[in-house]
Amino acid sequence: MLTPLLSWALYAPLILSPNPTGATTVDAFFEDWAAREGLPFSAHVAGVEPGPGDLEATIKLSWEGEALLLAVEVVDDFFAEGGAQVGDRLELRFGAKRFEVALNDLEERTPTLRYKGRVVRGARFHGTTRKDGWALEMSLPLKALGDLKSKPTPFAATLYDVDAGAKLPDSTRATAPLEIQLSATAGLWARFLDEQGRGAPAIHFERAAQIAPGGDLERVIITAQDVVVLGRGLPEGALYLFASPSWDAEGFKLNAVELKDLDGRPGAEIYIEHQAWAIAGEVRLTRAQIFGLRDGFLKVLFAQQLIEEDVKAGAEARSALKHLSKRRIQARVAQVKGFNPGNYQPIDAPGASPYYPIPLPWTDPKGVTYALNRDGYWVPGK
Secondary structure (H helix, E strand, C coil): CCCCCCCCCCCCCEEECCCCCCCCCCCCCCHHHCCCCCEECCEEEEECCCCCCCCEEEEEEEEECCEEEEEEEEECCCCCCCCCCCCCEEEEEECCEEEEEECCCCCCCCCEEEECCEECCCCEEEEEEECCEEEEEEEEEHHHHCCCCCCCEEEEEEEEECCCCCCCCCEEEECCCEEEEECCCCCHHHHHHHHHCCCCCCCCEEEEECCCCCCCCEEEEECCCCEEEECCCCHHHCCEEEECCCCCCCCCEEEEEEEECCCCCCCCEEEEEEEEEEECCCEEEEEEEEEEEECCEEEEEEEEEEEEEECCCCEEEECCEEECCCCEEEECCCEEECCCCCCCCCCCCCCCCCCECCCCCCCCCCCEEEEECCCCCEEEEC
């Protein structure tokens, strides 16, 4: 049976963070769900409007590992055993996918999950009848439901209620449509801001990526002050790691960000190219950095000054990076306009900046090549 058409004007997404492993057991006892708020089946879709004590229901959602967990509790004056097309039944919609839960008798004949008439393997159920209705816990394989992690997905649940002696549903109720998304990083940005006293900084970049090997994707956030990695699979059980590279805030702008493997080790590094005023309105610098996980921390693995522009004098020096291999990076000799050995003055005193200086024609005519050392940092080499 097809669900009657529902209005898909959506509420804000319901973001679900993962349960700790083993925190919820599919056993129809429901104590594990006490702290979670339920979604009511509040929309009367078809049939007779049920009275008090009949078809009052909620559904709760959670996730753990590669399974979506759901708990349905229904106050019902009569439970009608059945299958996919008869008796009381439940329908779940995830985006364009419609799944039928054949309740059977809940206990001796356990429910099954069906998609396009076929049983979905890997689904687990534990149900029970009660003196005032029935209840069901279920564990559904995420791979069967669609991609719930990368983007919000429309979700709705529909109950078909068949009263004593009837064959067709007397009442049909559904949850209000909303979007759900599974996020391993839900709530972690707010925690970082609170614990580190950051206020509400402007976010210049935000994207999911596999920074720590294995597990769910982390979320990388870049502000004018910090590079932050949020996740539940970070070293030493950390929920976030961050580096504060003391960027010049005046005129700060991100030119490029790449999240990819740059050193051949598991997990991606964070390549950032950014610019800011070293002297407001006069000298602007463009710099490149690589951040990565080392020894349980987020660290700067490479830092190179690429461009220096003297706006007032109309002079500039422009270098560029070339990745020679997973272990070698070359900073090409700069193309120079208006600077020469006699008038060029480095903006930073030797050793005062964490960035390697621009390779100029009169200092490094062949550019500079950096090699990855055994500790995982790029250092000048041959």
